[in-house]
Amino acid sequence: MADTAAPVNPASDEPSLVAAPAEDHPLLRVENVVKHFPIKRGIFFKRQIGSVQAVEGVSLEVRRGETLGLVGETGCGKSTLARCITRLYPLTSGQVIFDGADISRLSARQLRTYRRRMQMIFQDPFGSLNPRRRVGSIIGDPLAIHGIADGGERKRRVQELMEVVGLNPEHYNRFPSEFSGGQRQRIGVARALALRPSLIVCDEPVSALDVSVQAQIINLLEDLQGEFNLTYVFIAHDLAVVEHVSDRVAVMYLGKIVELAETAELFGSPRHPYTAALLSASMVADPEKARSSHRVVLYGDVPSPINPPSGCRFHTRCPKAQPICSVDEPPLRVQAGDPAGHVTACHFPVAPGEQLVGAAPPISATATAFAAASPDISEGGGA
Amino acid sequence: MSLLSVRDLTVSFPTSDGVVRAVRGLSFDVEAGQTLGIVGETGSGKSVSALSLLGLNPGADISGSAVFEGTELLALRQDQLRRVRGAEIAMIFQDPLSSLHPYYRVGWQICEAIRTHRRTSRAEAMRQAVELLRMVSIPQPERRVSAFPHELSGGMRQRAMIAMALALRPKLLIADEPTTALDATVQAQLMELLGGMQRELGMAMIVITHDLGLVATVADSVLVMYAGRGAERADYRTIFRSPHHPYTRGLLASIPGAAGSGGRLVPIVGQPPSLIRIPSGCAFHPRCPFAMDVCVRDQPPFVPVSGGEGHLSACWLPPDAVGVDAAADVARQRYVEGRRGPAIARLRAAVAGARPGGAVAHG
Ligand SMILES: Nc1ncnc2c1ncn2[C@@H]1O[C@H](COP(=O)(O)OP(=O)(O)OP(=O)(O)O)[C@@H](O)[C@H]1O
Ligand SMILES: Nc1ncnc2c1ncn2[C@@H]1O[C@H](COP(=O)(O)OP(=O)(O)O)[C@@H](O)[C@H]1O
Ligand code: SF4
Ligand code: SF4
Ligand SMILES: [Mg+2]
Ligand SMILES: [Mg+2]
Numbered sequence: 028m029a030d031t032a033a034p035v036n037p038a039s040d041e042p043s044l045v046a047a048p049a050e051d052h053p054l055l056r057v058e059n060v061v062k063h064f065p066i067k068r069g070i071f072f073k074r075q076i077g078s079v080q081a082v083e084g085v086s087l088e089v090r091r092g093e094t095l096g097l098v099g100e101t102g103c104g105k106s107t108l109a110r111c112i113t114r115l116y117p118l119t120s121g122q123v124i125f126d127g128a129d130i131s132r133l134s135a136r137q138l139r140t141y142r143r144r145m146q147m148i149f150q151d152p153f154g155s156l157n158p159r160r161r162v163g164s165i166i167g168d169p170l171a172i173h174g175i176a177d178g179g180e181r182k183r184r185v186q187e188l189m190e191v192v193g194l195n196p197e198h199y200n201r202f203p204s205e206f207s208g209g210q211r212q213r214i215g216v217a218r219a220l221a222l223r224p225s226l227i228v229c230d231e232p233v234s235a236l237d238v239s240v241q242a243q244i245i246n247l248l249e250d251l252q253g254e255f256n257l258t259y260v261f262i263a264h265d266l267a268v269v270e271h272v273s274d275r276v277a278v279m280y281l282g283k284i285v286e287l288a289e290t291a292e293l294f295g296s297p298r299h300p301y302t303a304a305l306l307s308a309s310m311v312a313d314p315e316k317a318r319s320s321h322r323v324v325l326y327g328d329v330p331s332p333i334n335p336p337s338g339c340r341f342h343t344r345c346p347k348a349q350p351i352c353s354v355d356e357p358p359l360r361v362q363a364g365d366p367a368g369h370v371t372a373c374h375f376p377v378a379p380g381e382q383l384v385g386a387a388p389p390i391s392a393t394a395t396a397f398a399a400a401s402p403d404i405s406e407g408g409g410a
Numbered sequence: 411m412s413l414l415s416v417r418d419l420t421v422s423f424p425t426s427d428g429v430v431r432a433v434r435g436l437s438f439d440v441e442a443g444q445t446l447g448i449v450g451e452t453g454s455g456k457s458v459s460a461l462s463l464l465g466l467n468p469g470a471d472i473s474g475s476a477v478f479e480g481t482e483l484l485a486l487r488q489d490q491l492r493r494v495r496g497a498e499i500a501m502i503f504q505d506p507l508s509s510l511h512p513y514y515r516v517g518w519q520i521c522e523a524i525r526t527h528r529r530t531s532r533a534e535a536m537r538q539a540v541e542l543l544r545m546v547s548i549p550q551p552e553r554r555v556s557a558f559p560h561e562l563s564g565g566m567r568q569r570a571m572i573a574m575a576l577a578l579r580p581k582l583l584i585a586d587e588p589t590t591a592l593d594a595t596v597q598a599q600l601m602e603l604l605g606g607m608q609r610e611l612g613m614a615m616i617v618i619t620h621d622l623g624l625v626a627t628v629a630d631s632v633l634v635m636y637a638g639r640g641a642e643r644a645d646y647r648t649i650f651r652s653p654h655h656p657y658t659r660g661l662l663a664s665i666p667g668a669a670g671s672g673g674r675l676v677p678i679v680g681q682p683p684s685l686i687r688i689p690s691g692c693a694f695h696p697r698c699p700f701a702m703d704v705c706v707r708d709q710p711p712f713v714p715v716s717g718g719e720g721h722l723s724a725c726w727l728p729p730d731a732v733g734v735d736a737a738a739d740v741a742r743q744r745y746v747e748g749r750r751g752p753a754i755a756r757l758r759a760a761v762a763g764a765r766p767g768g769a770v771a772h773g
Contacts (some may be wrong), residue, residue: 246677
């Protein structure tokens with residue numbers, strides 16, 4: 028068993044609960060995970076009229092001690108995938124193998140042992156902390172829930188955790204409102220660390236923080252990873268942050284992974300047109316880079332996950348789309364010329380050095396038309 | 411002459427906890443057709459400064475001067491200001507719902523904006539509304555004019571708000587965190603759109619943001635704010651390549667991928683101060699690695715320094731202490747060595763005594 032306290036499951040002797048030696052398998056394996064949210068209508072008899080396909084067949088591995096970055100636009104399913112991985116959501120289908128054990132169908136009670144080893148850190152350090160409880164008891168929650176330490180021992184351990192994340196242990200009895208945003212995020216980190224997890228899924232942990240404080244938290248997470256041998260799944264929409272913290276990066280679009288590679292490889296030679304567009308859109312805090320880079324502006328909105336496009340889900344916005352793209356879904360695979368770990372789901376991957384062109388007419392053309400055609404607006408009235 | 415000249419703007423709010431001194435003697439200029447980026451962390455006074463210019467800060471004590479095309483904005487009555495707002499100076503916000511009314515159709519709201527300022531028939535205003543929606547790349551604008559704000563996606567709402575702001579072709583557009591809530595690809599679309607409009611209409615912009623990436627991309631000149639004051643101001647290249655102020659220097663070192671940041675990030679220690687109890691002297695001194703005794707005692711004036719033309723900084727370091735590389739930091743360090751005495755010693759003792767392992771000590 029991977030964990031001495033692994034759940035005894037008398038109903039079935041799932042062979043996958045027996046773990047192979049630690050070095051042989053990744054810490055986490057996600058196989059074809061699907062998560063749909065039903066959409067219901069009706070007042071008395073709720074009929075299901077459709078579903079939100081939030082995560083649609085995601086497979087990936089997370090290696091021990093690495094940081095896997097996860098990026099994509101709002102609503103593409105990052106948080107949903109994170110909650111499937113940590114089994115905060117039941118899966119619609121697919122498997123989550125944690126440390127060699129299949130946890131995809133375990134009940135809440137059976138999951139307890141695994142919950143100790145997988146924790147989450149959330150974006151909103153304000154929303155996720157109960158304002159009426161003292162930080163000491165908030166951080167001690169996981170210890171209390173799992174009956175690990177109580178009384179003076181729990182307080183001692185909580186204060187030790189506060190020290191580790193850079194909070195003053197004397198502030199044990201203070202309320203969350205007495206802490207700044209960055210300090211509240213430290214509280215979230217301390218709580219996640221309490222049970223000595225091996226995997227922490229960080230969902231936008233620094234997105235709500237100011238830049239100077241954001242760097243403090245990023246450094247803290249990096250230090251803790253070394254000290255406690257942690258594995259991270261790190262979700263963020265700031266690509267520079269993801270590039271900085273990740274060993275490998277997965278890009279999601281409308282519920283699917285479209286590309287996954289080592290960080291330098293992905294940022295250096297993106298193959299999926301969506302990745303290329305996303306990277307070109309990100310604004311780096313360096314004017315030379317920011318202004319020289321060729322920006323691929325995508326037109327149109329992300330389609331609805333209730334009724335996603337056929338074939339390649341990106342075909343409605345893709346500058347390289349061909350007729351086959353709306354019919355055949357491209358598999359996620361290693362493309363010719365790429366190293367083994369670099370997979371891309373695209374029929375016509377971006378060639379190294381290729382410049383994509385935006386799909387719609389440039390805006391200034393329309394603006395010119397406006398400026399020329401409506402002189403009446405500029406006349407009359409005014410201050 | 412500048413399109414807008416702000417001098418010594420001071421804004422405070424009396425509250426039950428004490429007086430919040432949100433803006434403390436801010437000065438800047440905006441040139442016609444140019445983009446000024448105002449950057450600073452949450453609470454540094456960016457939004458309050460902008461809102462004060464337009465009389466949108468009820469309950470605030472405001473002093474100083476803000477001259478827009480020869481008119482002193484701070485002396486205008488509300489009804490006069492209303493005429494300037496929208497027609498001459500338009501503003502867009504982070505949250506489009508704060509300027510779009512939820513109960514009225516988007517097209518109707520744009521029509522009203524036009525008809526308040528210009529004598530136009532309803533049909534003509536509606537035609538212009540459709541044109542504006544098309545211009546901001548809203549697909550099927552003939553249909554979308556009759557949509558309610560909640561029927562549009564976040565990105566489309568933002569664009570509808572921009573359409574409304576541009577309806578009267580203002581000379582100055584103030585964009586307060588225009589893209590903060592948006593995805594990178596939508597942000598790029600919008601900034602492209604605003605840039606295009608700016609070129610076509612010759613409009614000036616103030617882009618208020620905490621995102622140095624956005625500033626690096628769109629600003630002609632940059633004003634860095636700290637605790638309600640201008641810390642530094644220069645053209646965009648100088649701000650990123652040859653900053654003078656240690657706060658600017660610190661921001662650049664703490665952002666992944668920023669000019670001059672290397673492997674491990676170097677955060678600024680501590681956090682921004684409360685605007686009710688602002689530190690003495692230079693407000694940045696408790697967090698500044700170069701703080702000297704004079705910094706604790708006296709507020710540095712906003713004066714020319716040597717990074718480039720028009721480069722201003724409020725810091726007691728010598729004017730040539732500019733740059734982001736190690737050599738520049740060594741020079742700064744050398745300068746401060748002989749200038750640290752009892753005041754800095756007291757500061758260090760206070761920090762060390764307060765909290766071993768505290769956020770300040772850990773950085
Ligand atoms: N509980 C739920 N019920 C119904 N739909 C949901 C639920 N949770 C998420 N969704 C939908 O599933 C899709 C994926 O949502 P998710 O929160 O995973 O996105 P995300 O990638 O984390 O986005 P963001 O960057 O905004 O955090 C979205 O369309 C969302 O509206
Ligand atoms: N109406 C108000 N009453 C009291 N304090 C206010 C008010 N509006 C803003 N402030 C305070 O003024 C300071 C500057 O705010 P703001 O300009 O909104 O900062 P930002 O730089 O984030 O835009 C903050 O401390 C804020 O809390
Ligand atoms: S498969 Fe076709 S539509 Fe999809 S990303 Fe590749 S080129 Fe674009
Ligand atoms: S005036 Fe002094 S404390 Fe302020 S930024 Fe300059 S060196 Fe630092
Ligand atoms: Mg999310
Ligand atoms: Mg603001």
